[in-house]
Amino acid sequence: MSAATQQAKDNNLICDMYEGHAPFKPRYVLPDYQLFLQQGSKYLELEPAQDFDDALNNLMILYHFVPSVTNIPVFIGHLDQLLMPYVGELSEEQIYSKLKRFWIMLDRVLPDAFMHANIGPSDNIVCRTILKIDAELAQIAPNLSLLFDTEKTPESLLLQACENIATTSKPHIVNHNMHKQKYAEKGYGVVSCYNVLPVAGGCNTLVRVNLKGVAEQANSITDFMQVQLPLYCQAAYELIEARCQFLHKDSNFFDHFLVQEGILDEKRFAPMFGIYGMAECINTLLSKEQLQGHYGEDQNANALALEITQLVAKIVDQTEVPYGYHGRALLHSQGGLNSDVDVTPGIRIEYGTEPDPITHLMSLAPQHQYFTSGVSEILTLEPTVRGNPQAIQQLCKGAFNHGIGIFTANVATNDLVRITGYMVRMSDINKLSEQGSRTNTTALADGAIKSTHVSQRQPRVVSHEFNHWQNK
Amino acid sequence: MNSIIGKINKIIHFSVVDGPGSRLVIFLQGCNYNCINCHNPHTINHCNSCQECVVTCPPSALQTIDEQQPPKYSTDICIGCDTCISLCPINSDPRISEISVTEMLTEISKYASFIEGITVSGGEATLQFKFVKSLFEAIKQDTHLSHLSCFIDTNGSLQVDKWRQLIDVTDGVMVDLKAWDQQVHLKLTGKSNHKVKETIKYLAKHNKLYEVRLLEIPTVTDYLLRIDEMASWLHQHASGVKIRINGFRHHGVTGKALALPQATKQDTNSLKLSLQQHQFEDICISGAFI
Ligand code: SF4
Ligand code: SF4
Numbered sequence: 001m002s003a004a005t006q007q008a009k010d011n012n013l014i015c016d017m018y019e020g021h022a023p024f025k026p027r028y029v030l031p032d033y034q035l036f037l038q039q040g041s042k043y044l045e046l047e048p049a050q051d052f053d054d055a056l057n058n059l060m061i062l063y064h065f066v067p068s069v070t071n072i073p074v075f076i077g078h079l080d081q082l083l084m085p086y087v088g089e090l091s092e093e094q095i096y097s098k099l100k101r102f103w104i105m106l107d108r109v110l111p112d113a114f115m116h117a118n119i120g121p122s123d124n125i126v127c128r129t130i131l132k133i134d135a136e137l138a139q140i141a142p143n144l145s146l147l148f149d150t151e152k153t154p155e156s157l158l159l160q161a162c163e164n165i166a167t168t169s170k171p172h173i174v175n176h177n178m179h180k181q182k183y184a185e186k187g188y189g190v191v192s193c194y195n196v197l198p199v200a201g202g203c204n205t206l207v208r209v210n211l212k213g214v215a216e217q218a219n220s221i222t223d224f225m226q227v228q229l230p231l232y233c234q235a236a237y238e239l240i241e242a243r244c245q246f247l248h249k250d251s252n253f254f255d256h257f258l259v260q261e262g263i264l265d266e267k268r269f270a271p272m273f274g275i276y277g278m279a280e281c282i283n284t285l286l287s288k289e290q291l292q293g294h295y296g297e298d299q300n301a302n303a304l305a306l307e308i309t310q311l312v313a314k315i316v317d318q319t320e321v322p323y324g325y326h327g328r329a330l331l332h333s334q335g336g337l338n339s340d341v342d343v344t345p346g347i348r349i350e351y352g353t354e355p356d357p358i359t360h361l362m363s364l365a366p367q368h369q370y371f372t373s374g375v376s377e378i379l380t381l382e383p384t385v386r387g388n389p390q391a392i393q394q395l396c397k398g399a400f401n402h403g404i405g406i407f408t409a410n411v412a413t414n415d416l417v418r419i420t421g422y423m424v425r426m427s428d429i430n431k432l433s434e435q436g437s438r439t440n441t442t443a444l445a446d447g448a449i450k451s452t453h454v455s456q457r458q459p460r461v462v463s464h465e466f467n468h469w470q471n472k
Numbered sequence: 473m474n475s476i477i478g479k480i481n482k483i484i485h486f487s488v489v490d491g492p493g494s495r496l497v498i499f500l501q502g503c504n505y506n507c508i509n510c511h512n513p514h515t516i517n518h519c520n521s522c523q524e525c526v527v528t529c530p531p532s533a534l535q536t537i538d539e540q541q542p543p544k545y546s547t548d549i550c551i552g553c554d555t556c557i558s559l560c561p562i563n564s565d566p567r568i569s570e571i572s573v574t575e576m577l578t579e580i581s582k583y584a585s586f587i588e589g590i591t592v593s594g595g596e597a598t599l600q601f602k603f604v605k606s607l608f609e610a611i612k613q614d615t616h617l618s619h620l621s622c623f624i625d626t627n628g629s630l631q632v633d634k635w636r637q638l639i640d641v642t643d644g645v646m647v648d649l650k651a652w653d654q655q656v657h658l659k660l661t662g663k664s665n666h667k668v669k670e671t672i673k674y675l676a677k678h679n680k681l682y683e684v685r686l687l688e689i690p691t692v693t694d695y696l697l698r699i700d701e702m703a704s705w706l707h708q709h710a711s712g713v714k715i716r717i718n719g720f721r722h723h724g725v726t727g728k729a730l731a732l733p734q735a736t737k738q739d740t741n742s743l744k745l746s747l748q749q750h751q752f753e754d755i756c757i758s759g760a761f762i
Contacts, residue, residue, distance in 0.1 A: 358485045
């Protein structure tokens with residue numbers, strides 16, 4: 001690693017998520033569960049699934065073998081598509097009780113809110129039943145995304161999801177029309193917080209650029225755009241390269257049975273190129289130029305952010321990497337770490353300065369299309385919305401119309417609250433200090449809540465995705 | 473170009489409590505009631521150009537341009553401190569915009585894909601009858617906006633022959649029934665409720681009554697006392713109507729309204745229970761008051 005890159009890292013302008021430069025496993029792994037159910041596994045001595053019980057059982061077994069920094073998988077599959085072929089003659093009640101046990105098992109055995117299940121875009125009994133159970137149980141795990149496709153998803157299914165949001169702030173709703181072309185025929189999965197990655201592959205490494213820090217180095221907008229930002233992007237690429245070389249060449253990871261059995265494909269792994277601190281970056285640059293304007297509120301500020309996003313997207317598009325998806329990294333609006341102080345995650349608007357939900361969505365929507373591997377806004381809605389879930393539905397459809405990639409809402413005063421992209425139960429946070437918690441992410445969120453004063457405001461997002469004690 | 477002007481107190485782009493779904497709400501200045509419990513007294517009167525608020529504005533967002541005209545207000549300087557409205561001697565507000573129907577259509581277009589419709593509220597929206605009527609007509613005629621539903625939030629004091637002119641372009645109306653008895657209503661609002669009852673009858677008959685709103689103020693309103701009479705009248709003239717119960721709270725009120733008792737959860741619940749016992753099925757209690 002060059003001295004300049006080392007220095008950029010030491011100054012926290014670029015960051016490798018504290019995983020060290022010799023990672024032994026990829027950061028996010030998305031097994032091809034469909035293939036696994038169809039063919040079984042030699043290594044695990046499992047026959048192909050014959051019925052619904054087999055399918056659930058085999059999935060649960062495989063979840064324990066999916067490599068992950070937390071040892072809990074960040075992606076557990078497009079569950080309705082996986083399970084529908086095995087429904088057979090089962091009645092609605094039978095499906096309900098089997099899935100309910102499965103859902104409780106997931107939360108108790110793999111208690112981590114980064115574990116992400118996907119459902120939709122088509123309407124089916126498994127999808128509906130999962131939504132029903134998820135609202136009843138109101139667990140932090142698994143994280144849940146409904147894929148919404150204007151052609152395939154009926155309004156009534158979207159409304160059911162919005163009714164769930166009104167009481168539990170889950171699921172995320174994903175703009176499938178926008179994402180479905182991605183990653184060829186095996187498609188994408190939404191994993192961990194809101195990362196959009198190739199199925200049968202994933203993310204080998206995540207490196208992020210601190211836009212706030214880079215803006216502080218720049219003496220003008222031109223200097224930022226023409227000199228500083230490209231410079232630190234190159235440094236980030238150097239980090240990516242070093243880490244990928246190790247993982248793909250020296251780590252032996254790709255001898256894993258999942259790769260040998262075709263459930264993972266080395267070619268479908270790519271680095272995520274994250275940026276964060278856009279809000280502070282814009283405000284810093286504007287004040288250096290003695291210009292008025294505040295990110296999220298003013299046209300000129302939002303336009304500058306769009307220019308920056310386009311510039312980074314161009315760099316990512318033009319920079320070849322040896323271990324990428326078609327030779328490229330994937331741009332990501334990164335959620336932050338709990339060591340971040342006074343930096344807003346990704347391209348989000350600073351906490352406490354958000355405009356009304358519609359203005360909020362409209363001011364950020366133009367940037368969303370550029371973040372191939374995920375970007376999210378979390379809207380905080382008034383509790384009165386509980387009596388009016390159609391309003392959430394309309395907000396979501398309007399958001400997708402304007403190009404928002406993933407729609408996520410927290411309803412203030414719900415016990416379940418979303419932190420960055422994952423869930424915590426406020427009542428658990430309050431118990432934690434006395435009794436400890438059985439879930440991984442609750443302790444994480446407690447740190448986040450204390451360090452960001454989130455509980456003194458409306459329940460809202462907190463700025464990190466993983467913290468490093470978990471990665472050791 | 474439609475140059476009919478509305479005097480607008482404010483616009484909210486996303487509301488979930490002013491009719492079905494997600495709505496853009498336009499608050500019109502001016503009201504003909506003088507409710508002792510008013511939550512927005514600064515929307516009652518039109519500015520008389522006295523200029524008193526100009527010197528009190530901390531960041532000088534208000535300026536006297538012409539002594540005969542309301543002060544000039546600059547949004548980008550205003551810090552939203554509300555000093556002006558708390559000091560205005562006549563319950564008015566210097567931050568009113570005069571917006572034409574055409575300009576309003578442009579504003580609504582920006583938000584059209586996020587909303588189910590618009591609601592005009594106030595003040596008392598129907599006092600600016602011409603503006604409301606031509607705004608709704610214009611929306612219905614605009615190919616990009618005609619899918620939006622047009623709702624009115626009203627105190628019900630508009631005359632029936634005026635409602636008749638609005639009925640074809642209006643999709644739904646929320647009517648406040650502030651008290652059942654004439655005298656109680658008069659004491660509370662300064663006006664009798666005769667026209668309110670006529671309004672409810674007329675709108676229900678034409679399927680445009682979206683909801684009747686009851687604001688429970690313990691010891692002041694008479695809904696529970698007169699429940700039998702009120703219930704049978706509503707069943708007769710507005711059968712199946714949705715009823716929304718709001719409980720009076722001190723939040724946002726000033727002056728003598730603070731002397732009125734607040735409604736507890738129990739107060740609103742017992743009104744709901746009593747309405748249920750009188751065969752009303754569609755009853756909700758506003759979330760903000762729980
Ligand atoms: S808003 Fe009130 S104080 Fe200000 S000029 Fe008008 S009437 Fe006078
Ligand atoms: S709210 Fe009124 S007094 Fe306060 S800054 Fe705005 S105009 Fe001036």
